[in-house]
Amino acid sequence: MPLTVERTSPTTLRITRRFKASPERVFAAHVEPALIQRWCYGFEGWRMPVCINDARPGGELRWEWANDEGAGFHVTGTYEAVEPPRDGRPGRIVHVERMHMPDPTPDNHIETTFAPDGDGTLLTLVMRMDSPEAMEAMIATGMTDGMETTYARIDELEPAAA
Amino acid sequence: MPLIDSALLALADPTRRAILARLAKGEATVMELAAPFDMSQPAVSHHLKVLEQAGLITRGRRGTSRPCRLAPDGLADVESWLTGLRAAMESNYDRLDALLAEDDPQQET
Numbered sequence: 001m002p003l004t005v006e007r008t009s010p011t012t013l014r015i016t017r018r019f020k021a022s023p024e025r026v027f028a029a030h031v032e033p034a035l036i037q038r039w040c041y042g043f044e045g046w047r048m049p050v051c052i053n054d055a056r057p058g059g060e061l062r063w064e065w066a067n068d069e070g071a072g073f074h075v076t077g078t079y080e081a082v083e084p085p086r087d088g089r090p091g092r093i094v095h096v097e098r099m100h101m102p103d104p105t106p107d108n109h110i111e112t113t114f115a116p117d118g119d120g121t122l123l124t125l126v127m128r129m130d131s132p133e134a135m136e137a138m139i140a141t142g143m144t145d146g147m148e149t150t151y152a153r154i155d156e157l158e159p160a161a162a
Numbered sequence: 163m164p165l166i167d168s169a170l171l172a173l174a175d176p177t178r179r180a181i182l183a184r185l186a187k188g189e190a191t192v193m194e195l196a197a198p199f200d201m202s203q204p205a206v207s208h209h210l211k212v213l214e215q216a217g218l219i220t221r222g223r224r225g226t227s228r229p230c231r232l233a234p235d236g237l238a239d240v241e242s243w244l245t246g247l248r249a250a251m252e253s254n255y256d257r258l259d260a261l262l263a264e265d266d267p268q269q270e271t
Contacts, residue, residue: 003255005248013244017255021262029258039257042250123255136186 010132015125023085023114026121030093030112031055031082041065050074055082061095074100090115106134177201178209182232185219189231 004016019026029035033051041048042065050064059079066072077097085091091114099105109128114121129135181195196206210230213219221228 003248003252005244005251007244015251017251019255019259019262021259025262026258029261035261039261040254043253133187137183139186 008126011129011135013125013127015127017123018117019121019123020119021121022119023091023116023121026123027084027091027093027114030114036063045069055079055093057081061097073102076100085114085116088116105138106130108138175209175212178213181206181209181213182218185230185232189222189229191227191229193227195230 002017004014006014008014029039031053033053036053037048037051040063046065046067048063048065050062052060052062054060057079059082061077061079062074064072064074075097077095079093079095081092081094083092093112094110096107096109098107106129109130111126111128113124115124116122129138177199180199184190184195184198192203192206192210195210196203199206210219210221214221214230218233219230220233221230
């Protein structure tokens with residue numbers, strides 16, 4: 001089931017993915033901390049040791065990631081709307097988040113919808129930054145920080161100055 | 163040294179990464195770049211030279227100033243970033259598929 005990632009404007013990204021499971025179950029996997037920790041950690045070698053997720057309007061979230069080499073970062077955010085899917089109507093989560101690298105990235109406003117699609121679910125994320133400059137800054141941060149492990153390897157390659 | 167390796171070494175310095183993040187917001191002169199870093203202009207010029215040699219920034223000419231901007235084909239490339247984002251999300255959602263397939267829906271409360 002292919003993922004689509006589309007840059008829909010200078011400040012927005014739209015991501016879609018289909019699931020075989022019902023909207024109720026895909027929604028639960030996005031709000032229950034013990035479930036989130038089992039799938040939401042990006043690449044192999046990483047994990048999410050801390051998942052605080054108060055999924056209700058005004059509730060705070062704090063997700064912390066760590067890898068086997070001792071590196072880590074975290075995301076903080078606030079929920080604005082949390083509406084479970086019900087009676088065939090799509091569910092919806094609206095929250096704002098930022099990454100701490102440790103300096104915070106610009107705020108990312110994310111609307112996630114869980115729509116019925118046959119027996120399964122069409123998941124849609126719309127990410128919106130406050131300005132095109134904020135989007136560029138996030139992209140620049142993401143690119144440079146994604147390379148941290150590469151720098152660590154470069155450091156190891158430096159000959160000992162003895 | 164291949165260009166990609168010099169780019170990685172250029173990025174291995176926090177000041178140079180901060181300069182790139184600033185340039186992601188738009189072009190800037192040496193004086194503008196030096197201001198937030200509490201650093202002399204010659205020191206900033208040295209970092210800019212490393213970044214320029216690594217192909218990460220380009221420098222124009224306007225009178226006596228040489229404004230800096232991100233190189234269009236540098237590492238701060240939107241498509242590369244989207245590729246990384248896509249790869250991370252695909253890993254996440256493949257695991258979520260497996261999780262949802264393995265958990266018995268009857269156990270949900």
